[in-house]
Amino acid sequence: MKTKNIFLLIFFFQLFAATLIPSIAVSAQQPTPSDDEVNAIARQLYCPVCENTPLDVCPTTACHQWRELIRQMLAEGKSEAEIKQYFVDYYGARVLSEPPRTGINWLVYVVPPVAFLAGVTLLFRAFTTWKRLTKEPITGADHSSSSGSGPEPAEGSGTAVDDEYVARLEEELKKRN
Amino acid sequence: MSQEPNTTPAPKRGVPLWAQILVWIGLLGLLGLLAAGLLKAKNPILSIGSSVPDFTLTLFSGYEYNGASEVKLSDLSDKVVVINFWASWCQPCRTEAADLETAWRSYEETGQVVFLGVDYVDTEPEAREYMTEFNLSYPNGPDMGTRISQIFNRNLGVPETYVVDQQGVLRFIQIGPFQSVAEIQAIIDPLLVGR
Numbered sequence: 001m002k003t004k005n006i007f008l009l010i011f012f013f014q015l016f017a018a019t020l021i022p023s024i025a026v027s028a029q030q031p032t033p034s035d036d037e038v039n040a041i042a043r044q045l046y047c048p049v050c051e052n053t054p055l056d057v058c059p060t061t062a063c064h065q066w067r068e069l070i071r072q073m074l075a076e077g078k079s080e081a082e083i084k085q086y087f088v089d090y091y092g093a094r095v096l097s098e099p100p101r102t103g104i105n106w107l108v109y110v111v112p113p114v115a116f117l118a119g120v121t122l123l124f125r126a127f128t129t130w131k132r133l134t135k136e137p138i139t140g141a142d143h144s145s146s147s148g149s150g151p152e153p154a155e156g157s158g159t160a161v162d163d164e165y166v167a168r169l170e171e172e173l174k175k176r177n
Numbered sequence: 178m179s180q181e182p183n184t185t186p187a188p189k190r191g192v193p194l195w196a197q198i199l200v201w202i203g204l205l206g207l208l209g210l211l212a213a214g215l216l217k218a219k220n221p222i223l224s225i226g227s228s229v230p231d232f233t234l235t236l237f238s239g240y241e242y243n244g245a246s247e248v249k250l251s252d253l254s255d256k257v258v259v260i261n262f263w264a265s266w267c268q269p270c271r272t273e274a275a276d277l278e279t280a281w282r283s284y285e286e287t288g289q290v291v292f293l294g295v296d297y298v299d300t301e302p303e304a305r306e307y308m309t310e311f312n313l314s315y316p317n318g319p320d321m322g323t324r325i326s327q328i329f330n331r332n333l334g335v336p337e338t339y340v341v342d343q344q345g346v347l348r349f350i351q352i353g354p355f356q357s358v359a360e361i362q363a364i365i366d367p368l369l370v371g372r
Binding site for chain 2: 047060062090092093094111118
């Protein structure tokens with residue numbers, strides 16, 4: 001009877017162990033982050049040695065080591081922000097593709113849109129001024145009914161002014177000859 | 178030609194004076210910033226004969242100097258300091274690593290020379306493998322935020338070695354690897370004469 005109990009105990013222990021082993025194996029084996037996951041972070045970083053080459057496409061050994069470090073940190077469960085912060089702490093803010101929005105770096109974000117808006121405003125003002133200037137000579141010659149902007153001028157438009165001017169010009173030329 | 182212009186002058190509608198002043202100030206400010214940036218970038222590397230600004234090297238765990246985990250240059254007055262920039266991914270660094278270690282050991286007992294290894298833009302696991310491979314015993318640490326390399330050379334390549342004398346003045350710059358222990362000693366020994 002006693003031996004039977006011992007065998008039963010061993011059996012249940014084995015059963016328990018069998019259910020436990022896979023869970024241990026799963027928890028010990030972290031999934032390896034894919035290249036896409038690594039590159040999603042790597043393309044936001046630049047190695048100071050290979051300036052102007054994003055880390056995800058940089059072929060040097062240094063960049064390869066950086067990518068492997070990212071993979072390792074992802075496997076450890078670090079977030080994207082934590083990984084980027086690690087790289088900033090270790091190598092400086094210049095490794096970031098986008099400068100941090102602090103201090104003088106704000107100029108990078110503020111100046112281009114302000115310059116663009118200023119340019120648009122300037123162009124708008126220039127165009128309206130030019131439009132007004134093209135209209136004003138006609139209205140100034142008492143031909144207010146004219147639109148004066150089409151290829152075929154309407155009746156009573158600037159054509160009369162031109163005719164008068166041409167006539168006077170020809171007269172002047174005749175006098176000189 | 179007696180044609181009189183029959184147009185009436187358009188009313189003046191210029192940009193207000195305050196806006197013009199503001200735009201010019203902004204533009205000059207931006208140009209000033211750009212000029213300052215260019216001057217900074219153009220600024221030559223720390224030249225021989227100039228005083229080396231103070232810096233602190235935080236050492237890799239496992240390394241210490243006088244029981245501390247970091248080394249401050251200003252604490253090393255009265256010593257010749259050999260600052261070597263290296264990286265594990267740098268192949269030429271490997272040609273000089275053993276020589277640097279040998280040279281360091283030849284001076285260690287005297288207490289007159291300190292070697293500092295500054296690991297430039299490197300990853301720690303590979304850096305540790307490198308230090309183990311060459312059995313580097315002198316203080317080594319990462320160039321956190323590339324702050325130290327920017328003091329010496331904004332366009333640093335590795336390996337580069339800078340020798341600072343007892344007064345904190347830069348006395349020698351080696352671009353590229355040393356070829357022998359004797360070459361390293363030939364630079365340091367003259368600085369120890371009379372000591």
